[in-house]
Amino acid sequence: MRTPKKISAQGLADAIDSWLKENCDRQPDGSYLCRKCDATICAQDVYFLVHFKFFPDTCGGAGEFKRFGIPFCPLCEDAPEAYGCVHIDAHWPTDYDAAVSV
Ligand SMILES: [Zn+2]
Numbered sequence: 001m002r003t004p005k006k007i008s009a010q011g012l013a014d015a016i017d018s019w020l021k022e023n024c025d026r027q028p029d030g031s032y033l034c035r036k037c038d039a040t041i042c043a044q045d046v047y048f049l050v051h052f053k054f055f056p057d058t059c060g061g062a063g064e065f066k067r068f069g070i071p072f073c074p075l076c077e078d079a080p081e082a083y084g085c086v087h088i089d090a091h092w093p094t095d096y097d098a099a100v101s102v
């Protein structure tokens with residue numbers, strides 16, 4: 001999948017979830033296979049800069065970042081961009097985890 005930018009924290013988790021559902025088949029061991037080419041889905045480590053929503057239409061934050069694995073098919077796609085950003089209200093949601101194990 002493409003690295004999302006200017007997305008909410010929940011939106012990022014949802015985007016990863018729906019990408020996996022639309023493009024991959026989950027295996028009994030928890031890994032994912034590409035529905036088009038049967039390759040094992042990989043995860044690219046992506047750094048998401050944490051930006052605050054109160055800077056409208058711009059990217060502004062305190063320099064904080066979070067790292068998540070963004071899934072992609074190594075045969076059908078280029079690797080996702082190494083940087084994205086997440087736009088949050090003020091605080092990073094507690095108990096948040098967008099990580100996937102692929
Ligand atoms: Zn941003």
Ligand SMILES: [Zn+2]
Pocket residue numbers: 034035036037038039073074075076077
């Ligand atoms: Zn594929």
